[in-house]
Amino acid sequence: MSGTTPTTAPVASPASVLPEVPRLPDRLVDQLAFPHRETYKQMVAAFREAGFEMCSDLCAVDYLTHPGRSLPEGMTAERFEVVVNLLSLSSRQRVRIRVQVPEADPTVDSVVEVYPGADSMEREAYDMLGIIFEGHPDMTRILMPDDWEGHPLRKDYGVGRVPVQFKEAPGPR
Amino acid sequence: MSDHDHTDRPGDVHEGETPEEAAARFEAEEQALVAETSEGDQGLRSRTTTSPGELRQEVGAVLRLPEGNYVDPADIDIERRDDETTVINMGPQHPSTHGVLRLMLELDGETVLRTKPIIGYLHTGMEKQGEELTYVQGSTNVTRMDYLSPLHNELVFSLATEALLDVETPPRAVWIRMLMVELNRVSSHLLWMATNGGDLGSTSMLIYGFREREMVLAFFEKTTGLRMNTNYIRPGGVAADLPDGWQDDIDILCDTILARTYEYDELLTGQPIFRERTEAVGNISAEEALALSVTGPILRSTGVPWDLRRTMPYLAYEKLDFDVIVGTYGDNFDRYSVRLNEIRESIKMIRQIADMMPPGDYRVQDRKVTPPPRARIDESMEALIHHFKIFTEGFRVPEGEVYVAIESPRGELGCYMVSDGSSKPYRMHIRAPSFVNLQALPLLLRGGTMADAVAVISSVDPVMGEVDR
Numbered sequence: 175m176s177g178t179t180p181t182t183a184p185v186a187s188p189a190s191v192l193p194e195v196p197r198l199p200d201r202l203v204d205q206l207a208f209p210h211r212e213t214y215k216q217m218v219a220a221f222r223e224a225g226f227e228m229c230s231d232l233c234a235v236d237y238l239t240h241p242g243r244s245l246p247e248g249m250t251a252e253r254f255e256v257v258v259n260l261l262s263l264s265s266r267q268r269v270r271i272r273v274q275v276p277e278a279d280p281t282v283d284s285v286v287e288v289y290p291g292a293d294s295m296e297r298e299a300y301d302m303l304g305i306i307f308e309g310h311p312d313m314t315r316i317l318m319p320d321d322w323e324g325h326p327l328r329k330d331y332g333v334g335r336v337p338v339q340f341k342e343a344p345g346p347r
Numbered sequence: 348m349s350d351h352d353h354t355d356r357p358g359d360v361h362e363g364e365t366p367e368e369a370a371a372r373f374e375a376e377e378q379a380l381v382a383e384t385s386e387g388d389q390g391l392r393s394r395t396t397t398s399p400g401e402l403r404q405e406v407g408a409v410l411r412l413p414e415g416n417y418v419d420p421a422d423i424d425i426e427r428r429d430d431e432t433t434v435i436n437m438g439p440q441h442p443s444t445h446g447v448l449r450l451m452l453e454l455d456g457e458t459v460l461r462t463k464p465i466i467g468y469l470h471t472g473m474e475k476q477g478e479e480l481t482y483v484q485g486s487t488n489v490t491r492m493d494y495l496s497p498l499h500n501e502l503v504f505s506l507a508t509e510a511l512l513d514v515e516t517p518p519r520a521v522w523i524r525m526l527m528v529e530l531n532r533v534s535s536h537l538l539w540m541a542t543n544g545g546d547l548g549s550t551s552m553l554i555y556g557f558r559e560r561e562m563v564l565a566f567f568e569k570t571t572g573l574r575m576n577t578n579y580i581r582p583g584g585v586a587a588d589l590p591d592g593w594q595d596d597i598d599i600l601c602d603t604i605l606a607r608t609y610e611y612d613e614l615l616t617g618q619p620i621f622r623e624r625t626e627a628v629g630n631i632s633a634e635e636a637l638a639l640s641v642t643g644p645i646l647r648s649t650g651v652p653w654d655l656r657r658t659m660p661y662l663a664y665e666k667l668d669f670d671v672i673v674g675t676y677g678d679n680f681d682r683y684s685v686r687l688n689e690i691r692e693s694i695k696m697i698r699q700i701a702d703m704m705p706p707g708d709y710r711v712q713d714r715k716v717t718p719p720p721r722a723r724i725d726e727s728m729e730a731l732i733h734h735f736k737i738f739t740e741g742f743r744v745p746e747g748e749v750y751v752a753i754e755s756p757r758g759e760l761g762c763y764m765v766s767d768g769s770s771k772p773y774r775m776h777i778r779a780p781s782f783v784n785l786q787a788l789p790l791l792l793r794g795g796t797m798a799d800a801v802a803v804i805s806s807v808d809p810v811m812g813e814v815d816r
Contacts, residue, residue: 227637231750231761231778240767243746257763259750259778263637263651266658270750286400291640293404294786302474311400314388317467317815326475327774333479334472 205269208246214256214273215283221260221269222288229289230268231259234275234299238329245274253277254305258285258292275305284310302327391434391451391463405453405461407790432460437800439468445542446811448804450788457796462789466782469815477775481741482508482582485772489762490576492777493813495538498524498531499755500777501580506661507751507762507775508582511744514716518663519707520584525662526597526700527570527579528753529693533604534563535756536686536693539808540611543683546805547624552614559604566596583717584710597701601694608690616687625679629791629803632677639786643758644689645807648674648681655754666703667696679806686808689756715742741770757781757808779816781809 209217218229235255237243245251254275261268275282284307285292296307297316304325307313315322324331361369391405438449447468453461477488489504490497502524509516516524541556564574569590571577579586590596615621631641633649646653654671656664672688674681710717718737719730736742744766752761758780765774784807791803 228640228642230640230642230752230759231763231776233763233776233778235765235774235776240765240773257748257750257776259761259763263653263658268750268752289640290404290638291783291786294782295640298782311398311404312388315467316389317470319467320389326472331475333475 205267207269207271208249209271209273211273211275211282214271215285215288217271218258218260218285219288221271224262225264226260226262226269228261228263229258229285229292229295230261231257232285232292232295232299233257234303234305234327236303236327236329249274254280254303256282256299256305280304281306281308283308286310301325304328389463389465391453391461393434402461405463405789407462407787407793431455439465445805445809448785448809448811448814450800450804452792452797452800454797457798459792459795459797459800462792464785464788466785466811466814469811471816473816474775474777477772479771481770482744482772483737483741485775486581487576487578489775489777490578491812492779492816493755493757493760493781493810494575495810496528496531496535496756497576498527498580499753499760501578502528503751503753503755503760503762503777504775505580505582506753507749507764508744508772510749510751511747511764511766512582512716512742513745514583514711514713516584516711517708518705519588520709520711521662522700522704523585523589523709524580525664525667526589526697526704527567527585529696529700530563530566530600532693532756533690533697534560534567536690537563537604539686539756539805540683540690543802543805544615546801547621549615549618549621552611555607555611555614559607562600562603566593566600569593569596581710581717583713584708586710588709589704594701597697601698605691605694608687611687615683622680624799624802625683625806627676628679628795628799629806630676630678631787631791635790636677636787639790640783641758641787643754643756643780643784644682644685645677645784645787646758647672648685649677650675655752655759659752661751661753667699669696679802682806743768743770744772752778755780757810757813758784777813777816779813781807781811781813782816785809785814 207217233256235257236253237251237255238253241251243251252274254277256273256275258271258273259268260271273282282305284296286296286307287309293310293312294316296310297312297314299305300307300313301315301317302325314320318326364372394402397405433454435452435454436449437452439447449465449468451463451465452459473488473492477485480488485508486501486504489500492500537556537560541553541560544550544552544556567577568574570593571579571586631645631649633646633651636646636649636651642653650673652671652673655661656669657671669692672685672692674685714729714733718734719727723730724734746766746768748763748765750761750763752759754760759778760780761778763774763776763778764772767773788804788807791807792800795803
């Protein structure tokens with residue numbers, strides 16, 4: 175990947191992507207990039223080389239009940255998506271990388287080696303959505319207890335409810 | 348327990364017990380104690396069972412060497428064995444951890460070698476909750492995340508929703524929002540000054556900080572009805588116009604707090620004990636801060652002039668005249684100075700905002716987004732329908748995804764929102780600055796003393812409600 179400038183190669187042409195993102199008149203729309211799972215880490219590293227100093231955010235989305243989102247040509251929508259927001263302080267711009275992660279094998283390369291700051295965020299994505307980041311030094315839960323079952327932010331994980339009683343309970347018989 | 352009248356100490360041999368039995372019993376007791384306090388794999392484990400990568404994080408070796416490798420822990424930690432060090436547990440119920448932060452620290456005498464923050468004690472599933480609430484209800488949810496700067500949370504949520512809706516808020520709403528978030532920054536930094544002073548033993552600062560903060564909160568109560576968790580900034584504008592006579596309140600507030608910041612100077616800035624406790628304690632370099640995604644006052648204290656209000660302006664910050672405060676050494680004292688001077692800058696901004704406040708609507712007059720005025724409901728059927736629809740079903744937001752970031756008192760507060768076209772967010776992820784900044788703790792604490800740990804935790808300014816969400 176050496177010598178590749180991310181503004182040319184890895185970014186899907188912004189023109190094809192822009193109509194999907196609503197824009198405010200005075201607000202710059204972030205660039206979007208859709209790598210394949212295999213080239214994801216390479217692309218992140220290339221962006222790092224090209225001056226995106228900070229990984230400002232990393233999260234995952236479960237598209238179980240909303241499969242029909244618009245993606246560039248040749249990209250198959252999978253159940254999970256890992257979304258990485260990179261920030262360039264020198265050129266004052268952001269780029270958002272969205273990588274598709276299939277349900278059958280929810281693994282993706284870890285970018286902790288490139289951005290040490292992605293550590294907690296990847297752990298959170300693992301904890302909440304069960305995405306396994308390969309190569310992460312400490313792939314453990316971070317917000318939920320270690321013995322928790324399931325990944326709460328998955329769409330097939332139910333929302334807990336506490337029954338509320340509005341009237342006085344009937345007395346014991 | 349034994350029947351001896353003296354206290355049983357670990358390693359004591361009971362009567363009728365061979366030394367081997369005593370040793371076995373002692374080991375079992377120790378394991379039971381470890382199991383009782385252990386956090387499983389999330390906790391800090393002994394060096395022999397920790398992988399090198401994990402060890403690097405725990406000692407805060409984050410920077411890559413030129414050849415593209417991490418620092419080898421063996422290079423910075425020569426000949427350290429498990430039996431020479433102590434692992435202690437700090438928190439989650441510890442007054443200096445500002446909530447329920449739990450740290451596991453490996454100590455050599457008084458010196459901190461490894462640190463691992465263990466979080467999640469305040470996790471309430473607010474991102475999941477956000478998917479269950481409509482956009483109208485959503486700001487009530489997010490305002491409870493960072494409970495010291497609730498208006499910033501509401502603002503980032505509202506900006507993300509408006510970006511998806513493609514709604515432009517009227518100028519007065521924008522300026523009211525700016526006024527309120529700057530006041531909120533003042534109150535948040537004042538509380539930080541208070542608790543930081545308290546952690547360092549200056550009890551007077553604790554009282555003064557809370558006293559001044561209460562002035563700001565009183566203005567919030569007058570404007571929004573609530574001191575905290577205001578639910579004031581909503582998609583489409585703000586909940587209510589500013590109260591009558593708000594300019595006078597702002598004048599008094601700015602004059603008083605600005606004068607008081609110079610009193611803090613006398614109390615703390617020049618104080619020899621305070622300086623000894625803060626100068627050259629908890630250093631971080633600009634490169635390390637950037638690598639760890641650290642933002643806000645911690646990043647600025649290292650000399651990086653990165654403030655989203657200036658570098659990526661939102662609302663109408665480009666029309667204001669203010670300075671971005673930076674430090675030099677990235678130590679506790681610089682973080683203190685950055686925050687103290689940010690209070691002054693915010694007051695400067697508040698005065699400008701009060702002068703330039705435009706007239707007009709305080710929320711967008713789009714009946715699909717904001718409810719109609721109460722008086723219209725009695726006269727107009729449409730108004731009644733709109734009111735009913737907004738509060739039962741909410742408004743529908745077009746499909747799309749957006750990431751919006753603002754500068755909260757703690758750093759970059761981001762909201763990544765995905766909409767599937769319904770009236771509830773499909774995914775609402777909050778990039779919480781405290782959560783990310785906590786990653787710097789192992790680095791900041793390493794090599795310092797246990798007493799400095801308290802000062803360093805305080806200077807990172809973590810708000811656990813936001814960390815755990």
